[in-house]
Amino acid sequence: MEELNSLFHGFAVLLTPMNFLLMLVGITLGVLVGVLPGLGGANGVAILLPLTFTMSPTAAIIMLSCLYWGALFGGAITSVLFNIPGEPWSVATTFDGYPMAQKGEAGAALTAAFTSSFVGAFLAVVMITFLAPLVASFALEFGAPEFFSVYLLTFCSFVGMGKGSPMKILGSMALGFALACVGLDTVTGQLRLTFGLEEFMRGFDFLIAVIGLFGIGEILLSMEEGLAFSGKNAKINPAVVFQTWKRLPQFWVTSLRSACVGIWMGITPGGATPASFMSYGLAKKMGKNGNNFGNGEIEGVIAPETAAHAAGTSALLPMLALGIPGSPTAAVLLGGLLIWGLQPGPLLFTEQHDFVWGLIASMYLGNLVGLLVVLTTVPLFASILRIPFSIIAPVIIVICGIGAYTVGNAMFDTWLMLIFGIVGYLFKKLDYPLAPLVLALVLGRNAEDSFRQAMLSSQGDVMIMFSNHLVGTITTLALIMLFWPLISKIIAKIRPPKEDEFAAHREAE
Amino acid sequence: MDQNLESGDGVRTGVATYIVDAVVAAILLALGLTVMITSWRLGAGWTPTGPGSGYFPFGMGTLMALSGAVTLFQALFGKNKNMEVFADKEQIVRVLQVFIPAVIYVGGIEIIGVYVASAIFVALFMIFLGKYSAIKAIIIAVAVNAVFFLMFEVWFQVPLYKGLVDPLAFLGY
Numbered sequence: 001m002e003e004l005n006s007l008f009h010g011f012a013v014l015l016t017p018m019n020f021l022l023m024l025v026g027i028t029l030g031v032l033v034g035v036l037p038g039l040g041g042a043n044g045v046a047i048l049l050p051l052t053f054t055m056s057p058t059a060a061i062i063m064l065s066c067l068y069w070g071a072l073f074g075g076a077i078t079s080v081l082f083n084i085p086g087e088p089w090s091v092a093t094t095f096d097g098y099p100m101a102q103k104g105e106a107g108a109a110l111t112a113a114f115t116s117s118f119v120g121a122f123l124a125v126v127m128i129t130f131l132a133p134l135v136a137s138f139a140l141e142f143g144a145p146e147f148f149s150v151y152l153l154t155f156c157s158f159v160g161m162g163k164g165s166p167m168k169i170l171g172s173m174a175l176g177f178a179l180a181c182v183g184l185d186t187v188t189g190q191l192r193l194t195f196g197l198e199e200f201m202r203g204f205d206f207l208i209a210v211i212g213l214f215g216i217g218e219i220l221l222s223m224e225e226g227l228a229f230s231g232k233n234a235k236i237n238p239a240v241v242f243q244t245w246k247r248l249p250q251f252w253v254t255s256l257r258s259a260c261v262g263i264w265m266g267i268t269p270g271g272a273t274p275a276s277f278m279s280y281g282l283a284k285k286m287g288k289n290g291n292n293f294g295n296g297e298i299e300g301v302i303a304p305e306t307a308a309h310a311a312g313t314s315a316l317l318p319m320l321a322l323g324i325p326g327s328p329t330a331a332v333l334l335g336g337l338l339i340w341g342l343q344p345g346p347l348l349f350t351e352q353h354d355f356v357w358g359l360i361a362s363m364y365l366g367n368l369v370g371l372l373v374v375l376t377t378v379p380l381f382a383s384i385l386r387i388p389f390s391i392i393a394p395v396i397i398v399i400c401g402i403g404a405y406t407v408g409n410a411m412f413d414t415w416l417m418l419i420f421g422i423v424g425y426l427f428k429k430l431d432y433p434l435a436p437l438v439l440a441l442v443l444g445r446n447a448e449d450s451f452r453q454a455m456l457s458s459q460g461d462v463m464i465m466f467s468n469h470l471v472g473t474i475t476t477l478a479l480i481m482l483f484w485p486l487i488s489k490i491i492a493k494i495r496p497p498k499e500d501e502f503a504a505h506r507e508a509e
Numbered sequence: 510m511d512q513n514l515e516s517g518d519g520v521r522t523g524v525a526t527y528i529v530d531a532v533v534a535a536i537l538l539a540l541g542l543t544v545m546i547t548s549w550r551l552g553a554g555w556t557p558t559g560p561g562s563g564y565f566p567f568g569m570g571t572l573m574a575l576s577g578a579v580t581l582f583q584a585l586f587g588k589n590k591n592m593e594v595f596a597d598k599e600q601i602v603r604v605l606q607v608f609i610p611a612v613i614y615v616g617g618i619e620i621i622g623v624y625v626a627s628a629i630f631v632a633l634f635m636i637f638l639g640k641y642s643a644i645k646a647i648i649i650a651v652a653v654n655a656v657f658f659l660m661f662e663v664w665f666q667v668p669l670y671k672g673l674v675d676p677l678a679f680l681g682y
Contacts, residue, residue: 051667167583171537171576177569178544188562193547216611223607224600390639394631395653397611402623402657405670414615418608425604429595430530448565456559 003130010357014365019062022055023362026063027370030070035077035381036396042328042438043214044071046207047403049336057340058355064336065316065359066366068329069121072312073374076113076305077381080106089308092276096293096300103296107240108247110378115248116255116302118371120310123259124266125363128317132360135321136346142322144453145464149474150324151447152465153481158436160484165431172427173436179204180444187452199412206335206441207407210328212417213434215400217424219393241375244298251299254283258303262310266327267317279307313363320344320356324443328435331442523597527590534580541574606638622672628654 014020033044045064052060075090080097093113100109142150159169182193183203194200248255258279265275283303284290293300315327323344325331337344342352349356404417427434458464466472480487548563548570555561584590596604610630617626632650635641661667662682671677 165580165583167576167579170572171534171580174541174569174572174576175537178540178566178573181566181569185562187559190551190562192551192562192566193544195547220604220608223603224596225603388639390635390641391631391649393607394634397607397614398627398631398654398657401615401618401627402661402669405618405623406667409670411615411619411670414618418612418615421611422608426529426533430526430533432533451565452559460555460559 003133006357007129007361010361013354013358014361019059022059022063023066023366023369026066027070027366027373030067031074031374031381034071034074042210042332045329045332046210047399050406057342058358061359062362064333065362069366069370072309073114073117073370077378080109080113089276092280092304093301096297099296108244109301111241111244112248112298112301113305114371114374116305117309118367119255120259120262120306121313121367124263124310124313127263127314129360132317132321133349136349140346144450145471148450148454149465149471149478151443153474153478154324156478156482160481166485168432169436172432173440176437176440177444180441205407206438208404208413208416209420209441210332210438211400211404212420213424216417216421217428219396220421220425221428247298251302254287254299254303255306258306259310262307263314266311266314275311276304276308279303320348328438331439335442521594521597523594526593526595527584529595531581531584534577534584538574538577538581541570541577544570545574610634618670620672621674621676623669624654624658625676
């Protein structure tokens with residue numbers, strides 16, 4: 001099969017000593033970043049992005065994507081040992097991971113988490129290997145209306161599938177779009193929303209927003225609880241690892257189901273965080289030991305980790321094939337591609353064959369190496385967290401500050417980062433989701449451009465969004481997503497809820 | 510991650526969440542209206558060449574204002590007012606203990622450049638908030654920033670901001 005040929009070619013590209021070294025560096029940095037608060041996956045990638053300008057795009061994205069995998073693994077470490085999710089998608093892991101650590105089963109919890117992450121990501125990469133060229137070829141039929149309908153679907157999914165107040169999701173999203181509009185309008189050449197300020201002419205760079213919202217915001221939030229970090233000890237020795245590996249296969253249904261949830265959520269842009277929660281919820285209802293969740297069930301660690309890692313990996317598929325990122329971190333990677341002059345989309349597969357398949361090959365290898373690295377170095381990373389927060393916190397702030405500066409060589413951006421930090425702190429506390437804001441900031445211009453192009457070609461007729469089967473289907477799906485909360489309420493009123501039967505059953509057992 | 514921290518006597522006092530919610534919503538509403546007005550002036554209607562420059566921002570401004578207005582209403586007049594304390598005095602003090610030095614730090618970068626400002630920032634943070642001895646703090650701060658200097662200036666060749674007064678000019682970078 002052609003894909004396998006391309007894949008082996010990709011491995012050939014990857015296995016140069018330099019690229020391999022970058023992979024190791026990326027994974028190590030990634031785990032470190034995943035473990036430290038404030039330097040989340042999206043943030044870590046954002047900060048390192050400007051530093052990769054001197055590397056070749058292939059080398060750079062290998063390192064950055066391995067950073068991403070590392071962060072996916074690393075988030076689990078603090079969740080299990082410290083009950084502090086290192087990443088938003090590790091929150092669900094704390095539900096059963098920390099109780100396991102409290103029972104003295106930290107090693108088992110960590111092994112389960114890492115192995116599940118590996119399985120989830122592996123399945124997702126296999127999916128990408130075979131699906132990506134397919135999607136790319138069919139993406140060639142995408143015109144402006146089709147692209148806009150996919151953007152519409154992305155953002156409507158956030159509103160429909162998101163937890164919490166839809167109004168707040170909408171507000172966060174609209175804010176992101178409005179920020180994206182600041183600066184030079186590419187179509188008319190006019191300056192928009194700059195209020196006469198010179199600094200606003202460049203517009204708002206999503207990297208600054210990411211560093212401020214996720215970096216500084218996270219630090220401010222962590223500071224509320226004071227400077228004390230105390231965690232459980234973790235001893236991972238080979239005996240524990242093998243014992244846990246023996247236990248895992250009995251939960252293969254949960255793993256498979258979680259991987260599917262993850263893959264789906266990653267592709268239809270939802271991201272790793274909703275995927276982990278959804279998968280935890282499903283496993284709780286349908287899993288073997290569902291009613292014991294929350295007390296340290298290993299299944300409660302397997303479900304969210306598989307899903308989160310699968311989602312995180314498959315978020316790269318729409319990013320590569322269509323140019324539409326499925327998660328904030330994928331969005332940052334997309335930004336990087338654009339900066340390096342690579343246009344994601346169907347042409348990427350034909351014109352930049354080496355690059356794409358090198359990346360896909362690095363996903364396989366990066367995952368495997370990542371699993372091994374992380375199993376062997378857990379005590380090391382856990383001990384890094386014993387470095388008192390009063391040393392780590394200022395260093396993280398310095399790193400964020402430097403990161404913000406290197407984006408555009410402008411001190412204004414560093415000040416902006418502080419403002420975004422406050423916004424991040426407030427938004428997180430008030431349950432305004434940050435992901436739509438970031439995605440809107442990254443995709444805003446593209447979405448607007450496709451909208452304008454579509455409107456131009458239809459002379460202002462909005463019905464172009466239903467003009468052919470493809471665009472009509474996607475647009476309808478988008479509208480269903482948007483009004484899903486309303487629709488599901490109506491359905492619930494018409495059909496009496498079935499869950500009561502299950503609850504009665506469970507109690508009777 | 511919502512942990513209810515309790516101060517000495519077990520009762521948290523501070524601003525209620527619904528008030529902060531309302532304030533933020535009001536700001537969002539105000540920003541939305543501003544965006545709407547500026548975009549309208551730019552031309553939010555239809556031109557012969559398709560949607561005007563202000564069309565999209567106007568729509569976004571409208572959504573922002575709508576979201577802000579509804580949230581504001583729900584926060585102030587809704588049925589389940591979130592009466593939980595947003596942040597009690599201890600928490601606010603801790604957050605400000607980081608944020609205000611961070612602001613001063615960025616100001617410092619403007620004047621004396623990244624490396625020197627960072628060293629001072631880390632050292633002072635360790636001394637005042639971490640209660641470390643001055644010597645230990647200074648050694649660690651200088652060591653970390655020396656590493657950064659090597660990383661950025663020498664290895665990555667990414668020059669960072671040296672400030673208006675460049676104290677490290679003697680190093681030749």
